Amino acid sequence: MHLRFTESELATLIQMVSLAANVASVNQKPGAEQGIAAFEDLENKILERASHAGFGEIIEFDEEKQAHRVTLEYEGNSFFQECFEEFREESFWEEMVIRLADRDLIRSIGLPLWEKMSEQERRSRTQDIEKRYWEEFTKHGIERVAVIHPPGEG
Structure with a gap:
């Protein structure tokens, strides 16, 4: 499947997957690990691609987690964090x-x-x-x- 996004749509998608991953990470119920990992994997995949599509200034690679994430500065001022x-x-x-x-x-x-x-x-x-x-x-x-x-x- 191939999807094409405008720059504005991709910016919104970045916020949506980051919001979803943040909400999922709060889930402490036993057995939630697999679902949380699926959200984080998809977030990583989208953020990696977005970083190569012109959004590199707001996306960084977290060495500890070995995954892409939005920068803390961007997150702190973002609509999804609000x-x-x-x-x-x-x-x-x-x-x-x-x-x-x-x-x-x-x-x-x-x-x-x-x-x-x-x-x-x-x-x-x-x-x-x-x-x-x-x-x-x-x-x-x-x-x-x-x-x-x-x-x-x-």
Whole structure:
């Protein structure tokens, strides 16, 4: 298969494969190594070809990993890094809100009933709680979050 890209399309492809490889590398689940390696191999192949097609100033060879990568300077100012950071930020807050709302629901109805509920039922029951947490975190971040240790643990 042969694909032809404009310079602009190739620049976008470089960012896309770099973003995908960055996201994949965060996966710590057992058995993910093969999938991560496939992403990294494709990234390396595309970046190597792109470096010979006029993008050498933003692509370097990492001796330690024996693979091509975008330069740290380019990555730091890139749209794909902005996307990755925004994704991580939003994922953090969304997960925090859902977990806290689920914790509150479990405290209210008990774990056995919570476990019998579907995800849709849980979200329906925690909608108001989630909204309250979103409002709190939007206004104050984690400033007012505190860990309360049980007696004798801290």
